[in-house]
Structures are given as C-alpha cells and as structure tokens.
Amino acid sequence: MRYFLVLAEELHFWRTSEKVFMSQSSLSRQIQGLEEELGFKLLERDKRNVKLTEAGKFLQKRWRELLDDMDRAQTQAKKINMGSSGLISIAYPGSISSSFLPELLRTFTAEMPEMKMELVEPTDATNEKLLLDYHIDIAFSRDSVQHPALSSKKLYSEPVCLVVAENHWLNENTYHDFKSLENESFILSGLHHTTFFATLLRRIFTTYGFEPKTHVETDFGGLILNLVANGLGISILPYSFQFGSYTGVRFINLQEEVDLYVNWRKKDENEVIEKIIQHSEALGEKIKARIIL
Amino acid sequence: MRYFLVLAEELHFWRTSEKVFMSQSSLSRQIQGLEEELGFKLLERDKRNVKLTEAGKFLQKRWRELLDDMDRAQTQAKKINMGSSGLISIAYPGSISSSFLPELLRTFTAEMPEMKMELVEPTDATNEKLLLDYHIDIAFSRDSVQHPALSSKKLYSEPVCLVVAENHWLNENTYHDFKSLENESFILSGLHHTTFFATLLRRIFTTYGFEPKTHVETDFGGLILNLVANGLGISILPYSFQFGSYTGVRFINLQEEVDLYVNWRKKDENEVIEKIIQHSEALGEKIKARIIL
DNA sequence: CACCTCTAATCCGTTTTTTGCATTAATACA
DNA sequence: TGTATTAATGCAAAAAACGGATTAGAGGTG
Incomplete structure (x- = not known):
C-alpha cells in the first residue's frame, strides 16, 4: 500500500522503484499482487503510460488518510507506553491567540518546561474528527462539540x-x-x-x-x-x-x-491533558473577572 | 495486527493460534516481531498469563476501528470499480420512519429493484463521521452537517x-x-x-x-x-x-x-446516490404541500 | 519434595514470499 | 527502420513466515 501511494503520485514504475529503494521488477510484482488480492486493477497501464483507475484514485486518497491514522495511532500508543509524556497538540480559534492562549502557554510551560505543545493550524476538518482521529489532543472552540466520546466544557462567555x-x-x-x-x-x-x-x-x-x-x-x-x-x-x-x-x-x-469551550477525549488517561484543562478553567475564571460589561 | 486483535481478545497464545489457523510458535514470533517494530510491548506475559499493556489496550481499540475502515475502503473501491452498483447505506432519524422513509424506499425500489438499501440504526457516532468514514452513504437528519467535504440540503420544514x-x-x-x-x-x-x-x-x-x-x-x-x-x-x-x-x-x-436534511459526500461519483437525493427532494416537495398549518 | 501440567519461548529445517538481475515485449518517436 | 523508453517476466538468491519438536518456567498435586 505504501508503494502504491508513491506510485500513484509518480505514475512511473521505474522512478517509483528508486524512491522506495527497490527494483522495478519487484515493485511491478508487488502492485500486481496487491491488485490480485483486491480483485480489481488500481492502475491502467499500457507499455508506455500509467494512470490510475477510478477505484485507484479513491484508494489513493483513502489509504493515505488511513495510513496516516495508523501512524498516529502508533505514536499515540508510544506516548501511552512512555507515560504520556512529550507532545500535546492543540487546535484553537484565531480569536484566542492574543489573550487566552499566550497566557495559558506561559503558565503551563513555566510549570512543565519539558512538555512540548503543538499548536495546530485550523484546517477544514472539524475539531470533532480531529480529536477522534488523534490528530489533536485538545481543541479550543467557539461552539461545543457534541460527540458522546468527547467532553466539552464552557470556559467563559464574552x-x-x-x-x-x-x-x-x-x-x-x-x-x-x-x-x-x-x-x-x-x-x-x-x-x-x-x-x-x-x-x-x-x-x-x-x-x-x-x-x-x-x-x-x-x-x-x-x-x-x-x-x-x-x-x-x-x-x-x-x-x-x-x-x-x-x-x-x-x-x-x-x-x-460568544463562548469559549475546551474539548477533549473523554477517556484519555493522560494527566497532562487534565492539567491543561484545569489551567484553562482557572484562566477562564480570571478572564471572566476582567470583562467589564 | 489481525493476529494481535484476536490474541487481545483471547489472551491465550495457543487458543489464538488455532483460531487464526497457524502454529503457536509462529504466532509467538509474529507478535514479537510486531512489538519489536513498534518499539514497545503490547502484552505482559509471564510463563503462565497474558495480559494487555496500556498501549496494547489502546491499539486494540484503535486498530480494530482502523482495520474496519480499511475493509470498508476496499469495499467502497470495489463498488466504484463495478460502477457503484449494489448497496447504499442510509442513516435516518426515527421521526421519518413513518412517512418520509417508507415512501422514499417504495418509489426507489420500484425504480431500481436490483438495488439494495441498508438502513443503519442510529449509533452514538455522528452522521458526519459516519459519512466521512464510509460507514454510510446518505444521512437524513434534523440538523445539517457542516463539514466542507459533505453536502447538505434542506428538504422541508414541518x-x-x-x-x-x-x-x-x-x-x-x-x-x-x-x-x-x-x-x-x-x-x-x-x-x-x-x-x-x-x-x-x-x-x-x-x-x-x-x-x-x-x-x-x-x-x-x-x-x-x-x-x-x-x-x-x-x-x-x-x-x-x-x-x-x-x-x-x-x-x-x-x-x-423542525427541518429535514439530506447529507452526503460531495464528490461521490455514484449516480445512485444522486438519484436518491433527487427523489428525496421531490418527495420533500410533496410532503411540504401536504402540510396544513 | 518429586512429579505432572500448562503455556510461552526457542531451535531448526521447510515452505512461501519478496527481491534483484537480466531479458523480453510492446510502444513511441526520430 | 532503428532506437529509446518502460512495464512485465524468467529465474535464482535472499528474506520472511511457518510448523514440529523441544525447552523453560510457573503452578498445582499427592
């Protein structure tokens, strides 16, 4: 599948075989084997050109997503194995980047300097899916997420x-x-x-x-x-x-x-996430007090 | 990974090896190899008992989900390859099961009797995720979904x-x-x-x-x-x-x-889905006309 | 304590799969 | 017609997976 994904980009067996460090013949056989197992062709090839079939186009897109998810699952498992240290990924709406977020990061990095935080650029995927697929660990958002496997808590209104x-x-x-x-x-x-x-x-x-x-x-x-x-x-x-x-x-x-919510996976035995949420709540209270109507 | 998922259920190498039709020695090696590749143990085993590590528990859950997604991706690709015939999965809110849905199914099965429709019981997952992960092809719902890769259309209000x-x-x-x-x-x-x-x-x-x-x-x-x-x-x-x-x-x-919406994946070159949506719109108009305020 | 049972790991020979080299076959292009 | 390009194939070597037999350690029993 990984070979296929490269091939689907290159549309060229020989170039692909170099990229994945194997011989052209072996790659050719691998793809054939994959197609045989699936029961349909992923690529149309005459002796000169290679192009994806419709099914191939679909699997290129879907497999890339799923293999990414697989990699993330592995990373996540490794974190769990090491006692969930390391890296926390956070999604946020642009509107908190000038007040809430800097303060949160400041207090938090002061307390746990060895902890790395990754601020994820808002993409077109919803926070809900990003959390469920382990792209991120915490999402700040202006509306609460509803999924039963996720927790959502209002921090403050402004x-x-x-x-x-x-x-x-x-x-x-x-x-x-x-x-x-x-x-x-x-x-x-x-x-x-x-x-x-x-x-x-x-x-x-x-x-x-x-x-x-x-x-x-x-x-x-x-x-x-x-x-x-x-x-x-x-x-x-x-x-x-x-x-x-x-x-x-x-x-x-x-x-x-508008409200500000924190959202996270309900059962995530990572005490760092819990700590961030507690910090967020405290900070939310502080900000609430600063708002003059 | 598939071996591991069975083993994670059985927690017994020999029983597992029978279930997956291989020898106990080979299974043992496979799991070891997997653990080595991952870089951490999936199972704690003394000479007598086997139990999952925390990371193992996590990967059991996550891998099962992802392998299911993989299988579904393959099924979906096969559908695309065969010209998207066969089976359409539909999620629906209980409140349309007495009027809208039966009529839709009646007109549709009359037109395409060879088409199979699967009515998916509402689960705790959101329609959005179910659509994006190819669990279902069409979702009827009382609120519209927002994801940019999905289309949503209001059929009627009542x-x-x-x-x-x-x-x-x-x-x-x-x-x-x-x-x-x-x-x-x-x-x-x-x-x-x-x-x-x-x-x-x-x-x-x-x-x-x-x-x-x-x-x-x-x-x-x-x-x-x-x-x-x-x-x-x-x-x-x-x-x-x-x-x-x-x-x-x-x-x-x-x-x-309340409104009724149809939701589907934006680019899904399946003309059957389009046809169902057209039917739904027409039926929506009919129902709209029948509502006396 | 000696002995048996249960079960995961290991040794080792066999089978299957993957890989690379060399070659072939088919196509495009000059 | 000849040459370059490129995917497929024959074949042998290398790697990986597999199974049978055995080992090792833990637990139970008389």
Whole structure:
C-alpha cells in the first residue's frame, strides 16, 4: 500500500522503484499482487503510460488518510507506553491567540518546561474528527462539540465588540443602533467561512438587515486591529482582543456574546491533558473577572 | 495486527493460534516481531498469563476501528470499480420512519429493484463521521452537517405537534398556551439524548419554564402514538407522523418547526446516490404541500 | 519434595514470499 | 527502420513466515 501511494503520485514504475529503494521488477510484482488480492486493477497501464483507475484514485486518497491514522495511532500508543509524556497538540480559534492562549502557554510551560505543545493550524476538518482521529489532543472552540466520546466544557462567555480607530466618531456614547453602521467600511475575518464566529457575524448582519461593505478580509486578528487603528475601517471582534497590547483602537461592547469551550477525549488517561484543562478553567475564571460589561 | 486483535481478545497464545489457523510458535514470533517494530510491548506475559499493556489496550481499540475502515475502503473501491452498483447505506432519524422513509424506499425500489438499501440504526457516532468514514452513504437528519467535504440540503420544514388522544380535552380550539400543559403527563422520546430533536424538546420546555412530567420515555414513535391513543399521556412529535396510519390520536400544531436534511459526500461519483437525493427532494416537495398549518 | 501440567519461548529445517538481475515485449518517436 | 523508453517476466538468491519438536518456567498435586 505504501508503494502504491508513491506510485500513484509518480505514475512511473521505474522512478517509483528508486524512491522506495527497490527494483522495478519487484515493485511491478508487488502492485500486481496487491491488485490480485483486491480483485480489481488500481492502475491502467499500457507499455508506455500509467494512470490510475477510478477505484485507484479513491484508494489513493483513502489509504493515505488511513495510513496516516495508523501512524498516529502508533505514536499515540508510544506516548501511552512512555507515560504520556512529550507532545500535546492543540487546535484553537484565531480569536484566542492574543489573550487566552499566550497566557495559558506561559503558565503551563513555566510549570512543565519539558512538555512540548503543538499548536495546530485550523484546517477544514472539524475539531470533532480531529480529536477522534488523534490528530489533536485538545481543541479550543467557539461552539461545543457534541460527540458522546468527547467532553466539552464552557470556559467563559464574552461580548463581541465593535472595534474602531481611536479618533473615530463612534464611542460608547455615540453608538446607539447597529443599523446606523450601514455606511461604515468593515474589515472582517472570513465571512465566507463556516466557523462559528463567521456564522455569528453573518447572523448579526442579517438580523440588522444590511450587508457590510467590506474591502478587506483577513483571518489574522492582529492585522485587523492594525488596519482599524490606521483608519481603514471598523471591525467586530471578541472582547478579549483588548487584553492584547494594541494601541490606537477603541472597543465598544455589543449585545451578542460568544463562548469559549475546551474539548477533549473523554477517556484519555493522560494527566497532562487534565492539567491543561484545569489551567484553562482557572484562566477562564480570571478572564471572566476582567470583562467589564 | 489481525493476529494481535484476536490474541487481545483471547489472551491465550495457543487458543489464538488455532483460531487464526497457524502454529503457536509462529504466532509467538509474529507478535514479537510486531512489538519489536513498534518499539514497545503490547502484552505482559509471564510463563503462565497474558495480559494487555496500556498501549496494547489502546491499539486494540484503535486498530480494530482502523482495520474496519480499511475493509470498508476496499469495499467502497470495489463498488466504484463495478460502477457503484449494489448497496447504499442510509442513516435516518426515527421521526421519518413513518412517512418520509417508507415512501422514499417504495418509489426507489420500484425504480431500481436490483438495488439494495441498508438502513443503519442510529449509533452514538455522528452522521458526519459516519459519512466521512464510509460507514454510510446518505444521512437524513434534523440538523445539517457542516463539514466542507459533505453536502447538505434542506428538504422541508414541518411544525412539531402536540399529540393527544382523540377524546382528550385538548384540541385546536381549547389549546392556547403551552404553559397550560404543565400538569399533563408527557410521553417523550429520549429527553436525555443529544439528538437535535431532543434538544429542541428541552428548549421548548425551558422556554416555557416547566419540567414535563414524564412517566414513559421511548424512542419509537409508533409506540408513543399507541400509548397516547390509549390515554396514557400526551406527546410532542413532528407533523409528518400524522401521515402514518394511526388512529385514535389528534395532532395540534405548535409554533416550533423542525427541518429535514439530506447529507452526503460531495464528490461521490455514484449516480445512485444522486438519484436518491433527487427523489428525496421531490418527495420533500410533496410532503411540504401536504402540510396544513 | 518429586512429579505432572500448562503455556510461552526457542531451535531448526521447510515452505512461501519478496527481491534483484537480466531479458523480453510492446510502444513511441526520430 | 532503428532506437529509446518502460512495464512485465524468467529465474535464482535472499528474506520472511511457518510448523514440529523441544525447552523453560510457573503452578498445582499427592
């Protein structure tokens, strides 16, 4: 199967055989054997060209996923065998990268400096699947996951805020009605995405019955704040962004709130994960106390 | 790995070797080889007893899942190779088993009698994961799935209804306020579940500020209707239950609505699935027309 | 304590599978 | 027509898997 996956990329027996350090004849036989065992051809080949069959295309994709899962299972087992030390993988929404996450990492690396944490870039897979397939160990998210094999705990709720430049006409006193922002230029994080926060944004705008004028879209909150500070538009971000050390912007609370959840595998006899969750809860309480409505 | 999975069940080399049709010596070597490759022990064995290590327990569970996935991948590939004929697996919420589903199956088996359909019992895994792992091909559900590799389409919305016995004091005219049902005895489908419908039910009751008195809980809609007809209580069910041929009950529309979605893998070059989806949409329209608000 | 039983590991010869070299066969291209 | 390219095949060597017989250690029994 591993040979096949390389071959499916190369579509060339001889080049593939070099890549996997074996002779061309042996590779040819291996693929034949595999096809015989499966009962159908994975590749169409005349004497000159090689190309994947439909079934072959499917198995290329699926086997790569599954062999990755196999490798991860092995890694995970090794961790368990060694007393679950080493590496914790964490997925997170961009909106906590300026306040919650740095603080969590700071307190945690102070306590367990030998522990390595991997911050996983948000992909298109859901946190649920990532957890269940052992891609990650902990997921922070704006909505809770539902799967019965997973645990989910709300850490805190926070308002979402209008963010404007310091010299902008809007402030707590001049802001009365969301509808009055119809002519403002917005800088928003990926409205087209399927994330919970983007969905919330869409809901706000449909509730108030207008489409925001957006000239820039970016996912990186820090960049948004810079753009806002430079008078390029206004934005909507979770409250906790103001805990970051950004200057030149003003936050105005809105009615809407977002939550932050931690999610993890229910039975994962890894005390490090438990410790991180405890830390997260404590930190959640601290942040809760810092929010002024 | 397959040997290991049997051994992990039996915890006995000789019995295992018989089950997998090989000698005890060879099995012993295979397991040793596997452990050596992994770099850690899967089983603790003294001369008398065999038991799994923690890592072994984990891999037993995970490998079984993944080897199942491997088998399913192969089956799926074979289907693709043969032009995707054969078997379609469908997951569904219990609430469509009395109206939508039978009609769909009837029209479909009439058109393609050689096609086999498998109705998958709802498990604790989410439809999303079941689709992505090729456990099922189509999922009907009360909420749409979000994963970017999956398609989701709303078929219709229907009210949820109070269901009472024919001789019950409640009817369209006497019903005014949900709150007035506080003293009624309810027969409800698994309130404690995490299904979308159960969540809706909980939301209704929390909105109106009382806990329903429930003496019976069951998931089987048909049974609920029988119990209601026999005066054992009242219930709340989706509108379409009244398309079933039940007598002795009366339906009273409530404000709340539930949707029905079809969900499937986006790129699944199986024209049978597409056909089922088309049929479902058509049937959805038909049902929509039959709903009298 | 001597003896038997049970069971996983090990020794060793046999069988099966995998691999590589050399060659073949089929195709494309000049 | 001739040459280069490339997948398949014949064959022998190497590696891996396998089975029978035996060993080793633990537990039980009289």
